[in-house]
Amino acid sequence: MTGAMKTPDVLIVGAGMAGLTLGCALACAQSQSGGREPGEAVSGQQSSGLNIMVIDPHIPVQPSQWPDSFDPRVSALTHASANILHRLGVWDAMTQHRVAAFTHMDVWDGDGTGNIQFNADQAGVEQLGHLVENRVTTHCLFEKMRTLRNVEFIQTGLARIVEAYEPTESRGKVRADNETNGGWRVTLANGDVVQPRLLIGADGANSRVRDQLGFRCRTWAYGQSAIVTTVTSEKPHSDTARQVFLETGPLAFLPLRESTHTKNSCISSIVWSLDTEQAQRIMKLDDATFRQQLARAFEGRLGNIIAADKRFCFPLTQNHAVDYVVPGVALIGDAAHTIHPLAGQGINLGFLDAAVLAEEILQAYHNGLPIEDFSVLRKYQRRRKPHNLLLMSAMEGFKRLFGVDVPPLRIARNLGMSFFNRHTLVKHEIMQRAMGLEGDLPALARPGLIADF
Ligand SMILES: Cc1cc2nc3c(=O)[nH]c(=O)nc-3n(C[C@H](O)[C@H](O)[C@H](O)COP(=O)(O)OP(=O)(O)OC[C@H]3O[C@@H](n4cnc5c(N)ncnc54)[C@H](O)[C@@H]3O)c2cc1C
Structure with missing residues (x-):
């Protein structure tokens, strides 16, 4: 049976962190000057006037059903991301759960010849960023979205997309030259038919919106996987995010806390990137051997590893859509790009x-232009693609640089690291970028709130 035709202004496919952020940001009023004033959080009562529909077959699990253990998926959020979440009125709810500020970063080479340290004092901020379980961010964004009267959430998936006025011949073809887009008709898995003015693919790395519409992508398969789990170390982490570049790939220890205000925590989320074969071997180790090998790989910097949760393994690929937009459609977040986790930047790019x-x-x-005008989407692409591409290329460079075992290159890279470590100005520049405080920032992400956290 065919369901009713719905006509929201914007249909967002995917209620992950990127899709929910877009839904909340679009639903609330923004000033014509391009955004809210720094420090001004949005209120659920100020509707933007747009009608938003969000679909996802999954809804976030309620905190009462969360296991005591930490979510294996943890993200290091930049100041820019925290500003966005704060201005959307979500950050305070997140801090009721477990949000761990980190004040130091320590990065070194497994050879022991190069290292670089960052600290919040040098950067003139209270913390370099926050580590947050993905389920906390998703749950709080989802709850915020539910309070917004102009957002309709439907728990269903995407079935198919056709051009609204030429459904039979052009299905699956993307005509980027067609600037007078006639719109898209989307059939949902529950049978509903939706004809939005704009369709947004926020449906993650395996985006069906992207694949059904034939967006071209550049993909690098690393042949690597990341082992992710939560561990307790013998020594406290002192709110320091640490990463060692081993010959086999980077190993990160990201500091967590039992509650937002716990001191001297010994709990860390680890992301251990390895060749897939090695990762599979390590996944099979018994608990005690795994903990020993992990402590050894981390050079015992936090002493022995005294407990480890269940391990999860994620294949790593870098994927970048050649275009993020075609008339009537835009991709955001992992649907547009996935990046190696060594930089901890994936969802930070998605929030931006x-x-x-x-x-x-x-x-x-607000300027009275039709929102489906292709120039609107093209501006989005112009502002985001170069930024994402630059970061992805830098990460790819890092990945290759640290993957080589050619002595002259190894020496050069390690000298480079130590050189950066001694040069305050260069370090300051790197830190500003890593915190997301430079470049073409949207009003929601601009500085001005750091003291509030
Ligand atoms: C090991 C690892 C460590 C990482 N660490 C960090 C970090 O420290 N910092 C950081 O910024 N990033 C990190 N990332 C990346 C980050 O997790 C992702 O960038 C982020 O989760 C992507 O969010 P998203 O909303 O774009 O997509 P997703 O989280 O994948 O959400 C997509 C949503 O779409 C829904 N969906 C899928 N298909 C359909 C469909 N057909 N119809 C409707 N809905 C659909 C899904 O149910 C899901 O809810 C890490 C990634 C990995 C693998």
Whole structure:
């Protein structure tokens, strides 16, 4: 049976962190000057006037059903991301759960010849960033979205997309030259048919929106996988995020806390990137041997590993859509790009995509332009693609640089690291970028809130 035709202004496919952020940002009023004032959080009562529909077959699990253990998926959020979440009125709810600020970063080479340290004092901030379990961010964004009257959430998936006025011949073809887009008709898995003015693919790394519409992608398979788990070390982590570049790949220890205010915590989330074969071998180790090998790989920097939760293994690929937009459609977050976790930047890029796209759509709306005008989406792509591409290329460079075992290159890279470590100005520049405080920031992400956290 065919369901009713719905016509929201924007249909967002995927209620992960990127899709929910876009939904919340689009639903709330923004000033015509391009955004809220720094420090001004949005209120659920100030509707932007746009009608938003969000679909996802999954809804976030409620905190009452969370196991005591930490979510194996943890993200290091930049200041820019925290600013966005704060201005959307979500950050305070997140801090009721477990949000761990980190004040230091320590990065070194497994050879022991190169290292670089960062600290919040040098950067003139209270912390370098926050580590947050993904389930906390997703749950709080989802709850915020539920309070917004102009957002309809439907728990269902995407079945198919056809052009609204030429459904039979053009299915699956993307015509980027067609700037007078006639719109897209989307059939949901529950049988509903939706004809939005704009369709957004926020459906993650295996995006069906992207694949059904034939967006071209550049993909690098690393042949690597990341082992992720939560561990307790003998020594406290002192709120320091640590990463060692081993010949086999980077190993990160990201500091967590039992509660937002716990001191001297010994709990860390680890991300251990290895060739897939090695990762599979390590996944099979018994608990005691795993803990020993992990402590050894980490050079005993936090002493022995005295407990480890269940391990999860994620294949690593870097994927980048050649275009993020075609008439009537935009991709955001992992649907547009996936990046090696060594930089801890994946969802930080996704938050910025969502905030920039919302800013462009709302600006057009307030200026009386049709939001489906292709120029709106093109501006989004112009602002986000070079930034994402630059970061992805840098990460690819890092990955290759640290993957080589050619002595002259190894010496050069390690000298380089130590050189950066001694040069305050260069370090300051790197830190500003790593915290997401430089570049073309949307109003939602701009500095001005750091003292509030
Ligand atoms: C090991 C590892 C460590 C990482 N660490 C960090 C870090 O420290 N910092 C950081 O910034 N990033 C990190 N990342 C990356 C980060 O996790 C991702 O970038 C982020 O989760 C992507 O969010 P998203 O909302 O774009 O996509 P997703 O989280 O994948 O959400 C997509 C949503 O779409 C829904 N969906 C899928 N298909 C459909 C469909 N057909 N119809 C409707 N809905 C659909 C899904 O149910 C899901 O809810 C890490 C990644 C890995 C693998």
